Amino acid sequence: MHIEHNISLLPHNTFGMDVHANTVVTYASAAELTDLIHTVLPSCPKPLLHIGEGSNLLFMGDFGGTILLCSNRDIDIVEQDADNIVVRVGAGRIMDDFIDHAISHGWYGLENLSLIPGQVGASAVQNIGAYGVEAGDCIRRVHCVSLENATTRTFEHDECAYSYRHSIFKDADYRGRYAVVSVEYALSKHFAPHLDYGGIRNSILAAGLVPESIGARELRDIIIGIRQNKLPDPKVQGNAGSFFMNPIISRAEYERICTIVPNAPKYDIDANRVKVPAAWLIEQCGWKGQNLQRAGVHSRQPLVLVNLGGATGAEVKALSDRIRHDVFAHFGVHISPEVIFV
Secondary structure, three states, X not given: OEEEEEEEOHHHOOOOOOOEEEEEEEEOOHHHHHHHHHHOHHHOOOOEEEEOOOOOEEOOOOEEEEEEEEOOOOEEEEEEOOOXXXXXXXXXXXXXXXXXXXXXXXXXXXXXXXXXOOEHHHHHHHOOEEOOEEHHHOEXXXXXXXXXXXXXXXXXXXXXXXXXXXXXXXXXOOOOOEEEEEEEEXXXXXXXXXXXXXXXXXXXXXXXXXHHHOOHHHHHHHHHHHHHHHOOOOOOOOEEEEOEOOOEEEXXXXXXXXXXXXXXXXXXXXXXXXXOOHHHHHHHOOOOOOEEOOEEEOOXXXXXXXXXXXXXXXHHHHHHHHHHHHHHHHHOXXXXXOOEEO
């Protein structure tokens, strides 16, 4: 356990917001957090906010409450057989480090999520996803501690209600009530790559490799290369990755968009719905590479809003609001932020 006061959150948010928290409490285990809730946290300023790397947060100013950080990075095997393995991972483990560890040990299923920023705990809350794979596809259980009464609770996969960029932990009845302390991932010992999304096959061919015989390490390197080519490094330019979620709309709405721009890109969801790339909608509205004050739209990936230097949360939100307004005015489609405003 470690308690600090008046702490800069600059190292704890990838947008590079230079704001402060009244109190920051770091804990190492579920048992330690339980003890903290009974003994220390009642006298700490409220609200309580449990965060990881802050890779999906936009701080609007100083935080007057208490930030909770998990330092548990353990990886433990829960069960395994000849074909599958279940591992329990501490919430404080960097997700990309876990993916690298998994591949090194012959555990497969998460390769397409390589280089997504954030910690394992956040992966279960946000249901992070990329290139046709979502964290929820592999999550078996999520172990939590109630911040209200220190009771422990394990959420089975079906209870987590995973869908596109959503989990039960983002619902109003659960948001902020639980701290994720560890996550169980069910992985395969047989590599079965997911290649039919986002130009992965073309990138594999461009690298002189054969898609049908690619290995897990090679696929991870390809995914990392794709992300590095089109996404800014938050250590160099503050950002929170994809700022907006791709809107899921009816096929009738999609056909209406095609009357504005023929053959608009889409990904089929089911017989009645499609997903339209928010990046394409934003670019069509002329925002790619543009800025508003000290907040900008990335020049290679318009889904990403960036801190051009000294931007405030209010400036980033103002840019977000303008983009959302213009997309709706042009296409009649609402796009929603994936980033959480604090």
